[in-house]
């Protein structure tokens with residue numbers, strides 16, 4: 228490649244939102260460090276993790292932000308959203324109340340981010356099939372009506388975790404490149 232191309236680099240901020248205990252922190256730790264914590268404390272959490280990907284020979288850095296637990300107090304600040312190019316909006320398939328909250332999270336997201344932000348609806352804990360409370364179809368249909376990508380994931384057994392993050396990063400990259 229030419230010398231101009233070699234300097235090209237992308238940095239995308241991506242936020243993870245959703246009710247407390249849906250698995251946001253574990254989705255991030257599974258993706259960024261391949262770690263899962265059965266007893267993770269909401270108060271322990273880094274601000275963000277950076278993952279490097281490569282598209283078309285270009286380095287793309289995804290800076291993925293975690294809430295560090297402030298969603299318990301419905302106090303996710305505008306600073307958290309500022310500059311975000313994408314978002315994972317997460318519910319827990321075994322807890323309907325977390326699915327019912329999605330519209331509120333989407334409202335907040337749309338208030339604070341650009342309309343072109345890439346958004347993925349994520350139904351996490353799909354390993355808990357035996358106590359499922361939200362069907363796959365309900366998730367799909369909400370995503371469709373809101374124009375979001377959709378995926379069911381499990382931070383516990385790793386199902387679709389990498390895929391969910393990388394679809395969002397890819398979409399942002401395609402939008403800006």
Ligand code: GDP
Nearest residue numbers: 247248249250251252253264265352381382383
């Ligand atoms: P957050 O408050 O949204 O950041 O949620 P956490 O990542 O702290 O997870 C809350 C609880 O759910 C913890 O006990 C996790 O171990 C558990 N958890 C997270 N993801 C999954 C998952 O995919 N499957 C199951 N079974 N439990 C999960």
Ligand code: MG
Nearest residue numbers: 251252269296
């Ligand atoms: Mg957390």
